[in-house]
Amino acid sequence: MKFTLGKKERLKSKKLIEQLYAEGKSIKVFPFRMVFLQVQHTSDFPCQVGFSVPKRNFKLAVSRNRIKRLMRETYRLQKNIVYDKVDKPYVFMISYIGREEMSYQELYFKTKKLLELFIEKTKK
Template sequence: MKHTLGKLERLKSKKLIEKLYQDGNSVKLFPLRMMYLQTAHTSDFPAQVGVSVAKRNFKLAVDRNRIKRLMREAYRLQKEIVYDQLEDPYVFMISYLGKEEVPYQEVYLKMKILLTLFVKETKSKKNETL
């Protein structure tokens, strides 16, 4: 699998983002929260992902952009955790909840645990419906 995060893998649709926040579920691992929703999207990839950082917590755009860059990089390098387990298409929005910037190593580790939690939760929900 290529470790890229191309245009088709990014969540850009305003309609999908609204639907995600209205109907989606979430998994939290401070300082990250992942909102997710199993729904069809326009991409051939198993998931589309977006990242966000609250302006309320980080006033300067350079700080918000740096954290978003770190989160995208951590996701890009570990997305096979999710891709290997998904059969249905999903959309994600990963939000940064912290009030201070953390080092990249911590973001990387928390992202890994968050993705693993997501896989476990989706597997358990799928088993409940069967």
Template sequence: MKFTLGKQERLKSRKLIERLYKEGNSLKAYPLRMMYLQTEHTSNFPAQVGVSVPKRNFKKAPDRNRLKRLMRETYRLQKGIVYDQLEMPHIFMISYLGKEKWSYEDLYVKMEKLLTLFIEETKTIKNDEI
């Protein structure tokens, strides 16, 4: 698996994003929250991901952009956790909930926790259906 986060792996579809927020489930590992939904998407990858940082908490665009860049980087390096376990295609939106800037190292740990929580959650849902 390549540790890239190309165009095909990014969640861009407005319709899918709207559907995600209407029908999706949520997980939290403060300061990160993941909305996820098991659905078909246009990519060949097992997951498409988007990141967001609210303007309400960070007024300056460079601050928001830096946090989004850090979140994408931590996801990119750890997406193997998700890709190895997923059987059905999913879409994610990872939002930053904190009001203060976190360091890269702290975000890396929280992203790992969030992704493992997601895998555990999908395994329990899958076991409940069986």
């Protein structure tokens, strides 16, 4: 498995994002909130993912972009946790709900916990 996060793996469809927030289920592991939905999508990959950081908590675009970059990197390195266990196609959006930036190591650990919790929820 390649540890890349290409264009086909990212959630870009406005229709899917609207459907995700309207019908999706949510889980939280501070400082992350994941909204996920089992739905057919156009990608060959089992999951499509999007990342968001609210402007309300981080006024400067530089800060928001840095957090999104760290979130993408931690997900990219750990996506095999999800890909090995998931058999149906999913879309999910990971939002940063914290009010201050965390270190890369903390985000890595929290992302791992979030993905494991996602696997638990989808297996039920």
